[in-house]
Amino acid sequence: MATTSERILKLLSLLASRREWSGDELAARAGVSTRTIRRDIEALRELGYPVLTTKGPDGGYRLGAGTTLPPLMFDDDQAVAVALALQTAPATVFGLSDAAARALETIQQVMPARLRAEIDALRITRLRNWWEFAAPPIDAGALKAVGNAVRKGHLLLFDYLRPDGTRPEPRDADFVPPLRVEPHHLVLWAGRWYLVAYEPASGSWPIYRVDRIHAHTPTGRPFTRRDLPGGSVANHVMNSYDRGDTRPDWQCVGTARMDLPPEIVARWAPGGSVVEYVGPAQARITLGAWSWAGIAGILATFDADIDVIEPAELRDACRALARRLSKA
Template sequence: MADTSARILRLLSLLEARVEWSGAELAGRLGVSSRTLRRDIGTLRELGYPVDAVKGPGGGYRLGAGGKLPPLVLDDDQAVAVALALQTAPMAVTGIDDAVTRALTTLRRIMPARLRATSEALDVTSLRNYWDFSAPPIDVATLRTVGSAIRNRHVLRFDYATPGRHVPEPGEPGFRPPVEAEPHHLVVWAGRWYLIARDRAHRTWRTYRVDRIRPRTPAGAAFTPRPLTHDDVTRLVVRNPDRGDTPGQWQCVGTATLALPADVVARWAPGGSVVEAVDPGRCRLTIGGWSWAGIAGLLLTFDTALDDIGPPALVDAFRHIRHRLRAVG
């Protein structure tokens, strides 16, 4: 009976996770025969869950509309995954610490005793690593507004700060008309939040740092989303030197010109560095570290010619490294 109940819960969880399943897929995921699957579907219907049969080759199932579903149904793996996700939530968002704690407490309260014990055994403490390259925190209200605009397909109107400057308030010197863009994706990469959007004025794709966005109200008109592949998203964030990054808060910050295209360096440069195109085959990289030798080492990993190195302390670090290498040889 316990095994059957667990399987029924797993079946309901699968039906909620996808619009439609084939019978063969469901039976395979549950590890049961087609006959057992049909019996379990019948059990769900007797319990009041609206499971519709889908006609077609092999047949299938989906949850119908109008039925009363429980507010939360999670199988064992999902419950543990949510508990871990809550404990390791990005620390770059302000205003959610208390909500995360309350959500975890609520989740554990409704778990069965055995699952609650598993969740509590996975009590995680997150510590910041020096290479996390922490960015300015983001207000949760901004994330809600941006996410809502993406979901509802409404043009997002916002003020946007340039690197190193605050967003001017209306009436302040330097105040500019807000940006109007069609928001498509929120992306987290290297500890920073980015918005991929299509600029309405210039009709081009742009990447904006979310921590510099100050949304305006009301929202703009509705728009029709344009298709973006995973490669498009990677190109617009990971390989994009114009993603609005600024140097991390390091005690040493140096620069050098590399004989590589900007998009290549942007792809492999650590978060918290700045890449600026010089020409199609060269770019300037600004990077920080806890020592000048550390910066020199990071620059050397690109395995290319380096020019215009600065400041002088970084040049001295390269000289010292050269002497050390000679001694080793």
């Protein structure tokens, strides 16, 4: 009986981890015959789990959704993976740190003693590394509004806030009417949330920082999805120099003009740096660090000529770095 129960729990875990399984695949993973799998499937159905049979040459099974679905079950590896993920997840959204801690406590309460001991042995103390160019957490409501519009394929109407989080008024010189876009992809890169969208008014594919989006009431208006030029969301985001990034919040912030194409600088610049287009083979980069020498060191990693360096403290740091390297 104990062996059967363990096998059924493992079967339930497999069904929950993938949309569809064939009977042969389940049998191979469980190390039993397909006939035994069919009996275990019936046992799960009797327990209230809506396991659906799919049609096809070989047939298959999938776990259906419904209000009667009993609590989810994790196998040992999944439970450990979830516990570690909850401890190491970056806090990029307001209010989720406490929720993650409570979720970890909830999972631990229902773990068997041996798994609790394993998780306790993996308790992690997170320390900040100064090379983590962190972004301020964003509002969960904005993330939800954007994510829902992307998932449902509905037009998104929003105000795009200033870098400081304020909303321009109609009388302000930088006022922009609410934007109406076709949201296509929600992207997390370098600790920052971006929306890739098509803007019908300009016929372009801009990238917006989600922390600067103030969404209006959902439009509920569907649109026909378009193909992103180039096809790769990753390349589009990483190679775009205009991502709505804002001046970094560091004790030292400097700017330099660099003899490299803007898309190259944007791809390899630290998260949160501001890259501006100067020409096809030139870009202006604004970045921050804990010291002027830190910024000079980052600029040196690009292996490109630089000039128009501001402020004077950064120029001095670049000269000091050059002297040290010349002595090496």
